[in-house]
Amino acid sequence: MEAISSPALAVERLTKSYGDGTLALDELSLVVPAGSFFGLLGPNGAGKTTLIGSISGLLRAPAGRISVFGHDPVSDPAARLLVGLAPQEIHLDRFLSARDLLTYHGRYFGMMRAEAEARANELLGIFDLGGKAQSKPQRLSGGMRRRLLIARALVHRPRLLVLDEPTAGVDLELRYDLWRYLRRLQGEGVTVLLTTHYIEEAEELCEQIALIRGGRIIDEGSPTELVSAYGGETLEDAYQAAMHG
């Protein structure tokens, strides 16, 4: 059972190599406290998506240890119930309407049909997709598909929400709406793990930020701590100094 003090996510010496020999994670260790808004910043190829895939079961088990609220996602299916993932790439079941897509997702996670339908309708409303409930994903705009992807991650009420560049390619209005909603979720006790290339987004939302490069965490702290550690005036300055230092 989950220990009361378990962090939302703890990874220890995580190492993952791909078939072509690429070392994506190099003994990476990280702790994401429960209830926090945690950012992961790093350049393309730093290992962010690999780390997220390892947490959510999309990759073959890496070496090392992963714990989600005390559960090992590799061996314990209960861990999957606790994680909601909105991946960077948008892949949505093209045979299902937006409403059915959310409903089926909830049911894959064990929700009763009526409960999943009610939750799907609630999320369609929250993400302003009510008018597109019957539309298939391929009939939606890029922004709508992105919203649907995030809604899908939330259907089963995960305690750890993992968002891999959720605002990539979306307009400013949606970005601000999403920020408001994510803050609200965090207020309700959901832990958010966010990767983004928008430094101002991380600065605005995240209480803690880990900087990742070459499959390792090179530093972490609050935005203020990182700025003071690297000098400069903004998190952007600190990020540039950390990555090129």
Place this chain on the structure above:
Amino acid sequence: MSELQRLQLRGTAALAGREVRRVFALWTQTILPPFVTALLFLAVFGGALGSRIREIGGLDYAGFIVPGLLVMTVVGQSFGNSSTSLFQAKNEGYIEDVLTSPLAPWQLALGYLAGGFIRGLVAAAAVAAVAVPIAWEGGGNVGLAVLALVICALVFAALGVITGVWSESFDQHSFVASIVIAPLALLGGVFYSADALDEPWATLTRIDPLYYLVDATRGGLTGFHESPIWLSLLVAAGIAVTAFAAATALIRSGWRLKP
């Protein structure tokens, strides 16, 4: 049963439901073509050519080929559905929806198998609804024929899951359907009796595992068979269990599903 197991079973039922729903949503691609194909086979071989072929095992030719056509329908549709649906989900990336779920590997295999199983049997039922009244002369044990078709659907839906996992391109996917499944079906004694063939064709037919399912179905529908029916069914059931276990093991390993 634990709460987690209850949730997993609901999830499995949902995935199976999604797969079956896809079959009926795409009925012009999943049910209609095999129905038309089987009727064309019946019309050409049973009708146009049938009068020129003498009876086989006391059955007129149309009555002889109907059981095999049912098996061919089940084979093609069960295999095609499971392999295509899983390959599409993998190729288009939305398989992540179920890979991130708490479903166990055997439950994922079962969910994908369900669509193929139902599609094969529904397509065969559609063919039977037209062909059996025309060509069936009675006799046999219909329950045995249904059992043979059910086992056949399980075997080929499970093989479809394996192929869906294995395929990395449409070419690989169609290769198995064209080079493995179609010859198995055509050499499985659908259109002829193995006893009437010269060597090496008789042996080739008898080493085709489908021959025994065709023979068992024919035995069930007409009473005419060339091999022990229960032995055929037992071996086929063993193959179904083995194929399902292999599909589960592949999914558990993450091979070609997860980098």
